Amino acid sequence: MTDRLDPLLRFHPFTRLNTLLQGIEPGHQRPLLFSVGEPQATPPEMIKGPLVQNLAEWGRYPLAVGNADFRRAATDWLNRRFHLPASMLDPDRHLMPIAGTRQGLFFVALAALQEPVSAAERPVVLMPNPFYHVYAGAAAMAGGEPVFLPATAATGFLPDPDTIDRRTLERTALAYVCSPANPQGVVASQAYLARWLKLARQYGFTVAFDECYSELYRDAVPSGALEVAAEAGGSLDNLVVFHSLSKRSSGAGLRSGFIAGEERMLKRIAQLVNYGGVAIPYPILAASTALWRDEAHVAINRALYNENFARARRILGNRMGATPGGGFFLWLDVGNGETAAKRLWGEAGVKVLPGGYMARADANGQNPGERYIRVALVYDAAATQEGLERMARVLTSNVAAASEEAGS
Numbered sequence: 001m002t003d004r005l006d007p008l009l010r011f012h013p014f015t016r017l018n019t020l021l022q023g024i025e026p027g028h029q030r031p032l033l034f035s036v037g038e039p040q041a042t043p044p045e046m047i048k049g050p051l052v053q054n055l056a057e058w059g060r061y062p063l064a065v066g067n068a069d070f071r072r073a074a075t076d077w078l079n080r081r082f083h084l085p086a087s088m089l090d091p092d093r094h095l096m097p098i099a100g101t102r103q104g105l106f107f108v109a110l111a112a113l114q115e116p117v118s119a120a121e122r123p124v125v126l127m128p129n130p131f132y133h134v135y136a137g138a139a140a141m142a143g144g145e146p147v148f149l150p151a152t153a154a155t156g157f158l159p160d161p162d163t164i165d166r167r168t169l170e171r172t173a174l175a176y177v178c179s180p181a182n183p184q185g186v187v188a189s190q191a192y193l194a195r196w197l198k199l200a201r202q203y204g205f206t207v208a209f210d211e212c213y214s215e216l217y218r219d220a221v222p223s224g225a226l227e228v229a230a231e232a233g234g235s236l237d238n239l240v241v242f243h244s245l246s247k248r249s250s251g252a253g254l255r256s257g258f259i260a261g262e263e264r265m266l267k268r269i270a271q272l273v274n275y276g277g278v279a280i281p282y283p284i285l286a287a288s289t290a291l292w293r294d295e296a297h298v299a300i301n302r303a304l305y306n307e308n309f310a311r312a313r314r315i316l317g318n319r320m321g322a323t324p325g326g327g328f329f330l331w332l333d334v335g336n337g338e339t340a341a342k343r344l345w346g347e348a349g350v351k352v353l354p355g356g357y358m359a360r361a362d363a364n365g366q367n368p369g370e371r372y373i374r375v376a377l378v379y380d381a382a383a384t385q386e387g388l389e390r391m392a393r394v395l396t397s398n399v400a401a402a403s404e405e406a407g408s
């Protein structure tokens with residue numbers, strides 16, 4: 001019997017990064033943390049009022065399901081954003097707030113794995129490889145067997161649902177699908193999302209569609225799973241979607257997102273919050289309501305990230321590969337992610353995450369992230385420019401050093 005906590009302790013990407021960089025002094029007096037996906041912009045002014053007015057609200061235990069005003073605002077946003085028929089989502093049955101989608105993505109595994117597929121075999125949790133680390137941690141803690149699906153250059157950086165064998169699908173209780181994808185920034189087409197929903201309904205598993213980067217896109221507006229469900233007749237069976245204010249509204253500290261989808265799953269997740277989770281305090285819920293009702297600040301954020309990608313293109317050139325369609329990460333092939341991360345920290349004071357820390361080795365011992373680094377372009381224009389220039393100097397000398405070695 002394997003220890004369920006072991007994967008949490010052994011594979012946490014930022015714990016591993018701290019270990020890797022231990023003892024290396026940053027090579028610049030102003031270190032830049034391009035390792036964490038935390039927007040550095042200040043959250044919009046509009047949250048100030050709801051957070052400080054009506055102090056009494058801080059004295060109340062919040063409900064897991066939040067309040068009607070929040071549920072209405074988030075539902076209206078989904079309806080507008082994904083062109084849903086007004087009758088499809090009932091705000092009181094199909095949507096609940098969650099104190100950070102991380103918590104929801106963790107709890108959805110506990111909720112989905114309540115029904116064992118067979119006593120003899122652990123239920124399977126499908127996820128892309130590389131992946132947001134919480135998926136694997138949640139699968140392990142829920143007693144599931146994580147199955148890692150290659151999401152590499154060869155597969156267009158999204159896992160191919162048609163390559164999963166029938167036996168595995170029959171054991172599957174949950175699949176995580178992330179679009180725009182962290183770390184590669186690929187945006188899945190509507191047809192791709194539809195393939196997952198169809199498969200889930202055929203084999204009776206739940207898909208957790210992680211759409212927390214859906215508002216940070218370049219040219220094409222990403223589709224979403226609810227749009228697919230609407231096209232397929234409007235049923236919410238077998239799906240839950242996750243949206244967050246952390247990236248859209250630069251509000252990671254608010255710990256505010258929501259889950260929408262199948263009522264049965266939402267009820268279970270609400271109970272998990274009641275027993276061992278955190279519900280969103282009412283003043284934060286009021287601030288969140290205001291943010292979901294406003295798009296102007298989101299357009300400003302989107303423009304900032306798009307400028308950062310244009311800057312990266314100018315500074316890194318072809319080294320950057322294709323511009324990611326969504327999110328704020330660069331996923332750079334640098335040959336060896338750990339070596340590059342150490343050099344970037346030690347020579348330039350820029351912290352990045354080795355791609356291998358977001359992935360697991362496949363059956364051949366090959367880690368699909370190990371050639372890469374993940375670079376979060378979350379700073380303002382000036383800091384991004386400076387960080388990218390520092391990076392370019394190190395990465396260029398890296399190539400020069402490698403070709404000298406090859407020549408000697």
Ligand SMILES: Cc1ncc(COP(=O)(O)O)c(C=O)c1O
Pocket residue numbers: 037099100101102103105132178182210212243244245246252255256257
């Ligand atoms: C893919 C993905 N999903 C979910 C989250 C969690 O976001 P939050 O808990 O802040 O809503 C993150 C945060 O980095 C993420 O990258």
